[in-house]
Amino acid sequence: MPLAVCATPIGNLEDVTLRVLAELSAADVVLCEDTRHTRVLLERHGLKARLLSYHEHNEAKRTAELLPRLEGGERVALVSDAGLPGVSDPGARLVRAALDAGVDVTVLPGASAVETALVASGLVAEQYRFLGFLPRGEKRLAMLWEELRGWPWPAVAFESPQRLPATLRSLAEADPEREAAVCRELTKRFEEVVRGGAAELAARFDTPPKGEITLVLGPAQVGDDAGEEQRAVAAVAELVRAGVPRRRAAEIVSTLAGIPRNRLYKRSL
Numbered sequence: 001m002p003l004a005v006c007a008t009p010i011g012n013l014e015d016v017t018l019r020v021l022a023e024l025s026a027a028d029v030v031l032c033e034d035t036r037h038t039r040v041l042l043e044r045h046g047l048k049a050r051l052l053s054y055h056e057h058n059e060a061k062r063t064a065e066l067l068p069r070l071e072g073g074e075r076v077a078l079v080s081d082a083g084l085p086g087v088s089d090p091g092a093r094l095v096r097a098a099l100d101a102g103v104d105v106t107v108l109p110g111a112s113a114v115e116t117a118l119v120a121s122g123l124v125a126e127q128y129r130f131l132g133f134l135p136r137g138e139k140r141l142a143m144l145w146e147e148l149r150g151w152p153w154p155a156v157a158f159e160s161p162q163r164l165p166a167t168l169r170s171l172a173e174a175d176p177e178r179e180a181a182v183c184r185e186l187t188k189r190f191e192e193v194v195r196g197g198a199a200e201l202a203a204r205f206d207t208p209p210k211g212e213i214t215l216v217l218g219p220a221q222v223g224d225d226a227g228e229e230q231r232a233v234a235a236v237a238e239l240v241r242a243g244v245p246r247r248r249a250a251e252i253v254s255t256l257a258g259i260p261r262n263r264l265y266k267r268s269l
Helices: 018-026 037-044 061-070 092-100 115-122 138-148 164-174 198-204 224-241 245-256 261-268
Strands: 004-005 029-032 051-052 077-078 105-108 129-133 154-157 179-184 192-197 213-217
Touching: 004 018, 004 092, 018 105, 018 179, 018 224, 029 061, 029 192, 029 213, 061 077, 061 092, 092 245, 105 179, 115 154, 115 192, 115 213, 138 164, 138 261, 164 213, 179 198, 192 198, 192 245, 198 261, 224 261, 245 261
Parallel strands: 004 077, 004 105, 029 051, 029 077, 129 154
Antiparallel strands: 154 213, 179 192, 179 213
8 A cells, every 4th residue: 555645624624635534534543743743634524534643753763663654564654743845844855765665655635724825915927936944043034035036936935923024124134125924824714924125024023923824025126226226235345345344335325226235334344
């Protein structure tokens, strides 16, 4: 039997497919991130299953235990607390081990916080970039915003509610006009999607909100605007070479070009 990787609801327990319910009911064992969480889903749909914990702290051990059972023909289903295992959740190690051992893997698709947030944000395009969980620390965030400055498509990331205010302040400082959307508690009772510029969102979420957060960034401005900013950064560098203090050089060029001073200063470093 193949390893069955099963997507589970990201919030609303009705958002589970009939295939997933059938697989969980028929499996010899269901590997789950939190057995209590998965049991709620099963009870909601009147199902029973043998549950076994499989999370980041025991993933290596469980993989070693389960691989012989998969090779022996046991029917094993893998779920996480929400969404698809292996994508920002445990599961990738077991999938890789199964494939390396010649065990087939089948994926049962379902709800996705990434795509749900992307569509709800109104910023959807022909392609997008998934960032996973955002890095911690001001420097690493600043590096990410700089990297995304030339990315002409939307980007989607997960963030904790506790770190959201600092993240939005960092984004607003780097790119205050960047379109974005904060998607909170998707598919749940208190679902909320707040859209606006980065500076506007930073002011709106100045304290940590409640619930799970998915952040969508709109595409960066490219073309003439990007070229003008690059020329402005070059002008700052030229003034610095001429002996003007960097902050003063950024202030002068900011006044002339209409580009935020802090952004010019950081980009010229």
